[in-house]
Amino acid sequence: MPGDKELKSLPCGPDGLDCIFEGNARILALTVCSAAIGGTLQYGYNIAIINAPTIYVQKFINETFQERWGAELQVYQVTLIWTFIVSIFSLGGLAGALIAGPMAIYFGRKKSLLLNNVFLLLSSVLAVFSRAARSVEMIILARFLVGINAGVSMNIQPMYFGESAPKHLRGAVSISSAVFTAFGVVLGQVVGLREILGSESCWPYLLASNAVPGFIQLLTLPWFPESPRYLLIDKGDKEACINALCRFRGCDVLHSEIEEIQQEQAAALGIKAKGPLELFTDQSVRWQLLSVMVISSAMQLCGNDSNLLIEKLGRKFLLMGGYILMAGWAVVFTVSLSFQHTVSEMPYLSMTCVFAYILSFGTGPAGVTGILPTEIFSQTARPAAYMIAGSMMWLNLFLMGMVFPFLVRGFGQFCFLPFCAVCLLSAVFIGLVLPETKGKSLPAIAEEYDKLNFRGQELQLSVSTQLAQYQPSKVLSSTSL
Numbered sequence: 001m002p003g004d005k006e007l008k009s010l011p012c013g014p015d016g017l018d019c020i021f022e023g024n025a026r027i028l029a030l031t032v033c034s035a036a037i038g039g040t041l042q043y044g045y046n047i048a049i050i051n052a053p054t055i056y057v058q059k060f061i062n063e064t065f066q067e068r069w070g071a072e073l074q075v076y077q078v079t080l081i082w083t084f085i086v087s088i089f090s091l092g093g094l095a096g097a098l099i100a101g102p103m104a105i106y107f108g109r110k111k112s113l114l115l116n117n118v119f120l121l122l123s124s125v126l127a128v129f130s131r132a133a134r135s136v137e138m139i140i141l142a143r144f145l146v147g148i149n150a151g152v153s154m155n156i157q158p159m160y161f162g163e164s165a166p167k168h169l170r171g172a173v174s175i176s177s178a179v180f181t182a183f184g185v186v187l188g189q190v191v192g193l194r195e196i197l198g199s200e201s202c203w204p205y206l207l208a209s210n211a212v213p214g215f216i217q218l219l220t221l222p223w224f225p226e227s228p229r230y231l232l233i234d235k236g237d238k239e240a241c242i243n244a245l246c247r248f249r250g251c252d253v254l255h256s257e258i259e260e261i262q263q264e265q266a267a268a269l270g271i272k273a274k275g276p277l278e279l280f281t282d283q284s285v286r287w288q289l290l291s292v293m294v295i296s297s298a299m300q301l302c303g304n305d306s307n308l309l310i311e312k313l314g315r316k317f318l319l320m321g322g323y324i325l326m327a328g329w330a331v332v333f334t335v336s337l338s339f340q341h342t343v344s345e346m347p348y349l350s351m352t353c354v355f356a357y358i359l360s361f362g363t364g365p366a367g368v369t370g371i372l373p374t375e376i377f378s379q380t381a382r383p384a385a386y387m388i389a390g391s392m393m394w395l396n397l398f399l400m401g402m403v404f405p406f407l408v409r410g411f412g413q414f415c416f417l418p419f420c421a422v423c424l425l426s427a428v429f430i431g432l433v434l435p436e437t438k439g440k441s442l443p444a445i446a447e448e449y450d451k452l453n454f455r456g457q458e459l460q461l462s463v464s465t466q467l468a469q470y471q472p473s474k475v476l477s478s479t480s481l
Contacts, residue, residue, distance in 0.1 A: 028165065028248050031224040032173055035113055035160055036180035038217025039153035042120065044181040046146050046210055048188025050086055053203035057139065058082050064134050085140055090398035092147020093154070097390030100155035101276070101383035105234070109160035109227040112152065113217070119149040120214040127207035139207070146210060151394060154370075155386040162374025163227040164248055166257070167441075174371035233265045233379040260441055264379055276384045287433060287452040288376045289388065294429050295319065295369050296389040297396050315368045315375075316436045322368075323427040325360035329353050330420035337413035375437040376445050 058078050065073050073081075096119075103112040123145035130138035158177055165173040192198040197206035225244035232241035241261070249257075274282070279289050333353035340346040373385040407415045435448040 027224065028169075028173070030220075031164065031248075032161060032176045034217055034220040034224060035110075035157055036176055037213050038117060038120075038221070039113060039157040039180070040177045041180040041184035041187070041213055042146070042210055043150040043154055044184025044186075045188040045213065046089065046150060046184075048185045049192050049206055049209065050089070050143075051189075052192030052194075052198040053206055054082065056200045056203045057085070059200075060131065061136050064136050067134060081136065085136075085143055087398060088140055088144050089147040089150070090394050092144040092149075093151035093394040093397070094147075094391055095144075096148040096151020096153075097155055097387055097394055098151075099148070100152045100390060101387035103152065104156050104159060104383040104386070108230050108234075109156055109163065110221060110224070111226070112156050113160065114221055116149055116152045116156070117214040117218055119145045119152070121211055123149065124208040124211035124214075128204050130207075131204045142207065149214075151390060154393070155390040158370035159374055159382060159386055160227055162371050163229040164225070164244075166249065170371060170375070174368075174374075177370050229261055229264070229379060232261050236265075264442060274381045274384050276388050279381060279384050279388065282381075284446075284450070284453055285377065285381055285385075287449050288446075289385065291376065291434050292373050292385055292389040293392050294426065295365070295372060295434075296392040315372070315438055316430060316434050319365060319368050319430050319434070320427045322360050322365050323423040323430070326357055327420045327423035327427070329357040329360060330416040330423065333357065334414055334416050334420075340413075372437070375440075375442070376449070378442060378446075 061078055061081050062073050065071070096116075100112070103115065107115060123142040126138045126142035126145070130136075130142065154177075158174055161173045161176070162170055190196070191209055192206060197203070197209060225247045226240070228241045228244040228248070231237045231244055242258070245258070279285055330353075333350060336346045336349040336353060340350060373382060373389055377385040404415075407418065411417070433452065435445060437445050
């Protein structure tokens with residue numbers, strides 16, 4: 001392999017052949033599409049498709065109960081069972097978030113996304129045969145399994161993207177998760193139309209239609225590379241790492257990027273992948289962990305069920321700006337609701353506030369939150385960090401689904417004020433704690449966090465100790481590939 005003096009850029013391929021991957025940006029884009037179609041698109045799609053067959057599934061629940069027990073359910077009982085069917089998706093997502101970390105460690109990022117389709121396909125089989133089997137339990141289990149699929153993909157997909165994209169595109173690529181989620185919602189609403197699969201005769205096929213994006217991923221994702229960082233740091237396969245980088249970058253594989261991965265590999269040498277409990281007791285990542293927990297929770301507690309600005313304005317600015325704007329629109333929305341019966345134009349203002357609130361969420365928190373664990377945690381801690389962040393997201397999503405009806409009943413037109421408070425507190429926390437991560441290396445970000453993690457402590461290490469072992473924010477020098 002070339003020496004240090006020759007490593008302004010590396011030739012692709014194990015034999016040092018000229019780069020044949022001229023369309024490297026196209027390969028990265030296709031990888032993103034393939035992973036997201038079977039990933040976060042499924043999250044949005046499965047949230048949307050469950051709305052269309054509500055009446056038909058509730059009727060099926062009542063008929064099934066009559067056939068089994070000879071008695072008709074009360075309306076509130078049917079509603080309770082239906083609410084459980086909808087909500088168990090979140091519990092499945094929590095289970096998926098908890099197994100995503102071990103899957104990412106043992107199988108790799110790409111293979112985990114492929115294996116994740118097992119849950120999806122089992123869910124589709126159960127859904128499509130549930131009516132013929134006269135089984136409500138099959139629908140419940142199908143929703144739980146598809147929730148596991150969403151929980152795994154929501155954790156591993158941004159990890160895969162963050163480790164595969166070049167530093168200057170990392171934020172923009174991560175935005176694709178939010179974009180495909182939104183696309184999945186729109187697609188689910190279209191497929192759920194009565195003229196397509198939203199009729200009474202087709203609702204089992206509607207619930208099973210999520211198998212189509214899964215098959216597309218199974219057919220396409222195997223052709224794309226694994227995460228280069230996983231290949232070198234976790235598997236120790238230098239040649240595979242360089243080949244993957246060449247496919248993602250073409251002829252622009254810079255020595256500095258490989259050196260950065262090597263430094264992280266040296267820092268992780270002899271260190272096993274950490275579990276969630278280990279992160280909670282590790283002082284060196286205390287504030288990093290608190291950051292992802294707060295921001296992941298706020299993403300759901302803000303009451304909401306990006307774009308290239310992420311690389312222009314930075315992560316911190318978009319997060320703070322998004323939450324401040326959302327708080328402002330929540331106040332305006334509350335005012336418009338309070339006067340909607342006395343001022344004729346207020347309903348139009350209310351509608352504007354809803355769209356503005358969603359837009360503020362999309363341009364800030366929705367696009368930035370998923371990439372943060374990739375940027376502020378090392379390779380050994382990253383899977384566990386995503387497990388914790390994902391668990392907080394799904395738990396709070398379930399909590400909001402259960403609590404929101406009571407908020408509306410108890411607070412009336414003031415029901416959005418608690419969300420306003422969450423948004424303001426989140427913006428303050430981000431402003432005080434989160435460093436700007438745009439374009440920074442992991443050691444540089446860790447050094448900023450160490451000011452909080454080790455506040456009041458003196459970090460005095462001898463030169464020999466620094467070279468002998470890894471300490472927070474320090475990396476070992478290593479030879480080039």
